[in-house]
Amino acid sequence: MVLDDLGSSLRGSLDQLRGKSRLDEEDVEDIVKEIQRSLLQADVSVDLVMDLSEDIRQRALDEEPPGGTSARDHVLRIVYEELVDLVGESTDLPLEDQTIMLAGLQGSGKTTTAAKMAWWFSKKGLRPGVIQTDTFRPGAYDQAKQMAERAEVEFYGEPDNDNPVEIAEHGMEELLDVDVLIVDTAGRHALEETLIDELEQIESVVEPDRNLLVLDAAIGQGAKEQADRFDDAVGIDGVTITKLDGTAKGGGALAAVDRTDSSIAFLGTGEEVQDIERFEPDGFISRLLGMGDLKQLTERVERAMEETGQDEDDWDPESMMDGEFTLHDMRKQMEAMNNMGPLSQVMDMIPGLGGGLKDQLPDDAMDVTQERMRDFEVIMDSMTDDELQNPRSISKSQIERIARGSGKEEEQIRELLEQHKMMDRMMDQFSGMGDGDMQRMMKQMGGGGGGGGGLGGMGPFGD
């Protein structure tokens, strides 16, 4: 989860209110001080933190908790609403034909983000293409081409042409049938005249529907100054904040953008093309506070089912939920999980798991890489149906036979059985959630039926 430090400290502060039915001034003061500390550590600017905490303080003292609401949930809702307000709006980004130009300083993540955005648009059913006009940095063309191939999207560049405007013109002609054109540009160490001139020339040729600034989350609250300067120079319609997975200062960057005339379009959360998410303030903050984000999770499950060719008939959460978690189920689960993205991100979207079960499992509990997945599938192909149905009863001699049959080491067979035990335990935890969000969610996701089975609009506190 990005901003993990901020999220876990906020959740920790709120957990101190568990069991309290009423809040006195001292309780409110304690929680406000904790929240201030957490936000300052995330590099949110002091004035923003002071404004936010005054709002939380006043609302927590003045507003009556709705009937039956615990003190913790009352403050949680207030903190949630105030943080959503702090990080501001999401950039309007219609799913239609458009041209997007990316700008940003050297190393901010433009080239990576161009491929990520193209991948994201392709998953929305559009036909994206990337034009790489960076002739400033050696190797930019090769990197961009490779990233576009990984994203499986169309690409145009000219490795031997040092005129970015010409490349842009040729690219526009070449990628005529593309719906969403993403134009990557060169960076510089600073927003200098040469960069501004180049951006203006490219802009005059591609006539973008929107300019997105790509900035590195590590600059924290410095994002305000950078966004303001790029906006003054070339005009920006939105910001993509990259590398949120690599910094604790991302909170400051998110909050800073809201103090410009701009808004946030996407978040970059890793180096792979799938490590991108559309910025949705409510979902982002509810995940941060451990309230899950069913909308994003449903999208991922639907995408995973498309990619694994599974439909709701295959995905039978009932059998997994009532303890019959076999190796057949594990195989389906891993295929789907591998298509949903890293489990640490997926689990944060499951209500109540944000900071809970995830912390109890070993880091790689479900980090089943493609390679391990393939090994596991070869091993499972050497198992009898009875062994697949009852993996816990597999004996040492059976392990030896499976190892011989699959050509894998006995240790790998044991690793598969260990992985199954961990996933089985996780399923027990899910089923232990009673008729809470998880069972309802799994059933509705399994029941699918267009638009994620009605989970789409469910906010963090239910509708």
Ligand SMILES: Nc1nc2c(ncn2[C@@H]2O[C@H](COP(=O)(O)OP(=O)(O)OP(=O)(O)O)[C@@H](O)[C@H]2O)c(=O)[nH]1
């Ligand atoms: N961890 C992490 N790394 C990222 C992310 N986005 C980009 N990177 C890495 O940051 C480095 C710079 O990314 P690029 O896309 O080359 O940056 P750029 O803005 O195109 O750089 P120039 O072409 O020099 O202007 C690369 O190593 C990327 O893999 C992210 O969201 N998370």
